[in-house]
Amino acid sequence: xxxxxLEFNDARLANRLFGPQxxxxxxxxxxxxxxxxxxxxxVTISAPEGEEDRADLAAQVLGQLYAMLRSxxxxxxxxxxFACRILERQPTADLGEVFKEDVYAASGKRTVSxxxxxxxxxxxxxxxxxxxxxxGPAGTGxxxxxxxxxxxxxIRREVKRIVLTxxxxxxxxxLGFLPGDLAEKINPYLRPLYDALHDMLDxxxxxxxxxxGVIEVAPLAFMRGRTLNDAFIILDEAQNTTPEQxxxxxxxxxxxxxxxxxxxxxxxxxxxxxxSGLLHAREILAGVKGVRFVTFDEQDVVRHPLVGRIxxxxxxxxxxxx
Numbered sequence: 001x002x003x004x005x006l007e008f009n010d011a012r013l014a015n016r017l018f019g020p021q022x023x024x025x026x027x028x029x030x031x032x033x034x035x036x037x038x039x040x041x042x043v044t045i046s047a048p049e050g051e052e053d054r055a056d057l058a059a060q061v062l063g064q065l066y067a068m069l070r071s072x073x074x075x076x077x078x079x080x081x082f083a084c085r086i087l088e089r090q091p092t093a094d095l096g097e098v099f100k101e102d103v104y105a106a107s108g109k110r111t112v113s114x115x116x117x118x119x120x121x122x123x124x125x126x127x128x129x130x131x132x133x134x135x136g137p138a139g140t141g142x143x144x145x146x147x148x149x150x151x152x153x154x155i156r157r158e159v160k161r162i163v164l165t166x167x168x169x170x171x172x173x174x175l176g177f178l179p180g181d182l183a184e185k186i187n188p189y190l191r192p193l194y195d196a197l198h199d200m201l202d203x204x205x206x207x208x209x210x211x212x213g214v215i216e217v218a219p220l221a222f223m224r225g226r227t228l229n230d231a232f233i234i235l236d237e238a239q240n241t242t243p244e245q246x247x248x249x250x251x252x253x254x255x256x257x258x259x260x261x262x263x264x265x266x267x268x269x270x271x272x273x274x275x276s277g278l279l280h281a282r283e284i285l286a287g288v289k290g291v292r293f294v295t296f297d298e299q300d301v302v303r304h305p306l307v308g309r310i311x312x313x314x315x316x317x318x319x320x321x322x
Contacts, residue, residue, distance in 0.1 A: 004045040005060045011094055013069045014041040015061065019077065024065075027080045036060045060087055064095040073099060078302075082115040084090035085299055090117060103148040112148040112200070116300040119145060125292040126260055130253065133238075134262045135294025137311045140264040143236050147196040149260070150232040156216070159232045159257070161213065164193040166236040167220045167245065190217050193236060220245060231256035238278040240270055246277030258310065 018025050018038050025043065029036040034047040035052045043062060047054035061083045069075055079099075086093050100118045104110040114120040119141055125132045126149050132313040134142035135190070150162045168190075194217060197206050209215035220241065235249050238261045254257050265276045270276060285291045298311040 002016050002046065002055065005042060006043040006045070006059060006062060006304075009041070010070070011065065011171045016069055016075055018043075019075075023077060023173075024075070024080050027077055027216045028058055028061060031081055031084050032058050032179040034063075036062075038116065039181075050284050057087060057091075060091070068099060070098055071096060079115075082302070088137060089299055093185055103145065103152055112145065114145070115141070115302045116199045118296050119302075122294040122296075123149065126258070129246050129257045129290055131250070131285075131291045132258075132260050133278075133285075133291070134260065134296065135265060135278070135282070135293065136300060137264055137266065137298060138172075139173075139301040140296035141300070141302050142296065143234070144196050146234050146260040146262060147193070150234060151197075151200050152163060153232050153258075156192050160230040161232075162209075163223075163228055163231050163233045164215070164217045164221050164236070164273070165223055165234070165249075166191075166193065167238075167240045176250060183278055190219065194218050220249060223249055223252050226252055227254045228252050228257055229271070230256040232289075233257060234257040235259065235261045238281075239265050239276050241277035242270070243275055243277045243280040246281050250281070262282045287315060 019027075022038055025036045025038055028034070032047075032054045033051065034057075036058055037044050045055045045058045045062075047058075051106065061080070064087070065075060065079070065083055074095075083095055086098060088094060092170065098117060099113055099115075102116075103123065114123055118136075121140070122132070122134055122145060126146065126271055134140075134146065136142060147164070150159075150164075153159045154162055194206075197215070197217075201209075206215065210217070222237065231254070233253070238246065240263075241249065249261075250259070261278070264281075265279055270275045282293060284292070286293065297317070302312060
């Protein structure tokens with residue numbers, strides 16, 4: 001069985017690369033089906049006969065992660081899995097470029113960085129275009145990264161406010177049966193947007209921003225008739241808009257503003273006879289200058305690894321595969 005040997009000069013960085021009690025090496029071996037063992041600053045990698053490419057990939061992952069550590073980046077256990085996914089999909093990828101910068105998300109609270117090539121493309125698209133569509137399954141970071149970009153833009157004073165919105169389609173005509181006033185009835189449908197905000201800003205800061213009108217979280221119906229200038233606007237769950245609602249939202253964009261639209265076209269909750277505004281917009285706006293579409297798939301899922309397997313299982317079932 002061919003064996004690959006690697007030696008890392010910096011003992012301190014090698015220790016971080018290997019992880020506590022070699023946790024990162026164990027994760028790497030399990031992920032790629034290879035045997036990865038350390039001795040001092042050296043690593044030996046082997047794989048079953050006929051699967052030598054697994055060992056080569058493991059060596060490439062370790063080499064690139066070590067280079068990232070040397071450049072000052074931190075390394076977390078989940079980054080090992082992300083690195084494997086990226087290099088499996090695109091062996092020539094440079095992990096340092098993919099993870100090259102953190103998305104600013106308020107002092108000391110949390111840093112957010114891309115974990116896949118598509119996430120990297122998504123962030124670049126948001127920076128470079130006034131209107132970006134992020135389309136893909138749950139767990140791919142579409143909304144989370146958009147909120148992080150919005151918070152960063154607000155802190156850097158590139159925009160004066162953040163507007164987060166989503167349709168409350170699940171409620172439909174049942175809103176009247178829910179307890180409380182209108183705000184209490186629609187808040188459950190806006191909860192995911194609040195969760196992302198509170199992950200990046202202190203709770204008190206979010207409240208202060210909302211009281212001052214700097215951050216607004218509202219259902220899509222509240223956008224009608226408005227023009228939003230100097231704002232970072234995010235429409236979440238856009239697959240549940242009608243074409244008319246989507247057009248209404250897109251025409252709210254004012255001077256100095258940028259918008260991000262996110263959705264999963266496989267989870268449309270509209271009535272069966274209604275067309276999704278997200279699908280409609282993708283047909284109409286493809287190729288329009290200033291608009292960018294970024295599509296995610298299960299390889300971009302950054303939640304628990306089981307989420308990616310669930311997405312693949314459902315895809316197979318829906319395609320008639322077993």
